[in-house]
Amino acid sequence: MTQPLLIVGSYLSPYVRKVLVLLELKGVPYRVAPIVPFFGDEDFGRLSPLRQVPVLVDGDLALNDSSVICQYLEERYPEPRLYPQDxxxxxxxxxxxxxxxxxxxxxxxxxxxxxxxxxxxxxxxxxxxxxxxxxxxxxxxxxxxxxxxxxxxxxxxxxxxxxxxxxxxxxxxxxxxxxxxxxxxxxxxxxxxxxxxxAEPAFVRLAAFEMVAARTPIAEQRAALLAAGAPLSERSLFRDEPVRGPMSRC
Known part of the structure; x- marks a missing residue:
C-alpha cells in the first residue's frame, strides 16, 4: 500500500498552504508534520538545510521549496491540471x-x-x-x-x-x-x-486547521490539531526552543 506523502511545515505558512491546496485538489493522500520552522529539530534541519518549509517527503525523496514541490506534484499527479496547457x-x-x-x-x-x-x-x-x-x-x-x-x-x-x-x-x-x-x-x-x-473547498477545508493553529500557542499546536482531526504524521519534528535558520530575516 502506498504511504501518504509527508508535508513538513505550519498550516499558517503560505508556502505550505500552496502545497496542501494542490494535494487537496488532486486528491492525493498526505500527512502533515506541523512545525513552525524555527522550532524544527535536528531531523528537520537534515531534511531542510535552509530550515524553511515546506518539505515534501515521498519515500526516499525529500524536496524543498514550494514551487519545486508543486511542479513535482503536477507532473506526478497531472489531474486536474493546475498549470495552463498553453x-x-x-x-x-x-x-x-x-x-x-x-x-x-x-x-x-x-x-x-x-x-x-x-x-x-x-x-x-x-x-x-x-x-x-x-x-x-x-x-x-x-x-x-x-x-x-x-x-x-x-x-x-x-x-x-x-x-x-x-x-x-x-x-x-x-x-x-x-x-x-x-x-x-x-x-x-x-x-x-x-x-x-x-472560497474554493480546498481552501475552506484547510482554513479550519489554520484557525486552530492561529489560536493555539506554538508548543500546543500539535495536540490541538490532532483533536481537530488534522491529518498529522505519527512523528513530531518539534524542538522546545526556537533557532534561527541561515536564511532567517527575523
Whole structure:
C-alpha cells in the first residue's frame, strides 16, 4: 500500500498552504508534520538545510521549496491540471507564482505578518512601526495596483483555477490573519479574485486547521490539531526552543 506523502511545515505558512491546496485538489493522500520552522529539530534541519518549509517527503525523496514541490506534484499527479496547457499562458502563471513567492513573501510575510504575528509569538518582540507604515502606505498599495492590472474584468486570469490563483491567494490569506484586506473599491478585481479563490473547498477545508493553529500557542499546536482531526504524521519534528535558520530575516 502506498504511504501518504509527508508535508513538513505550519498550516499558517503560505508556502505550505500552496502545497496542501494542490494535494487537496488532486486528491492525493498526505500527512502533515506541523512545525513552525524555527522550532524544527535536528531531523528537520537534515531534511531542510535552509530550515524553511515546506518539505515534501515521498519515500526516499525529500524536496524543498514550494514551487519545486508543486511542479513535482503536477507532473506526478497531472489531474486536474493546475498549470495552463498553453506554453505562454503557463509561463505567465509561473510568473505570478514567482511574484507571489518573492514580492508578496517579502511584504506580506516578512514585513506585515512577521511584525504583527511571528515577532510577537516566537521572539516576544513588538512591531517596528516604521516598517508597518511603509508596508501599509507604500508596499501593499503597489502590490495591489499591480495585481489589479493583471486581472480580467471577471473570472480567473487563466479561465480555470491555476497555480497563479492559488499562489497569490495563499499570501492574502496571511494578510487576513494580520487584519489587512485591500480596499475593494480601489482594487475591485483583486478583491473579487481573492474572495473567489479562498472560497474554493480546498481552501475552506484547510482554513479550519489554520484557525486552530492561529489560536493555539506554538508548543500546543500539535495536540490541538490532532483533536481537530488534522491529518498529522505519527512523528513530531518539534524542538522546545526556537533557532534561527541561515536564511532567517527575523
Amino acid at each position: 506554453i505562454a499562458r503557463r509561463a505567465q502563471a509561473r510568473w505570478l507564482e514567482e511574484y507571489a513567492d518573492s514580492r508578496l513573501g517579502q511584504v506580506i510575510i516578512w514585513q506585515l505578518f512577521n511584525q504583527l504575528v511571528i515577532g510577537r509569538s516566537v521572539w516576544g518582540r513588538e512591531p517596528d512601526q516604521e516598517v508597518l507604515r511603509r508596508t501599509y502606505d507604500e508596499d501593499l498599495p503597489e502590490i495591489c495596483s499591480y495585481l489589479e492590472g493583471q486581472l480580467p474584468e471577471q473570472g480567473l486570469p487563466f479561465g480555470e483555477l491555476s497555480i497563479a490563483d492559488i499562489s497569490v491567494a495563499c499570501f492574502f490569506r496571511n494578510a487576513q490573519f494580520a487584519r489587512y484586506r485591500g480596499d475593494a473599491q480601489r482594487w475591485p478585481r483583486l478583491a473579487a479574485w481573492i474572495d473567489t479563490v479562498l
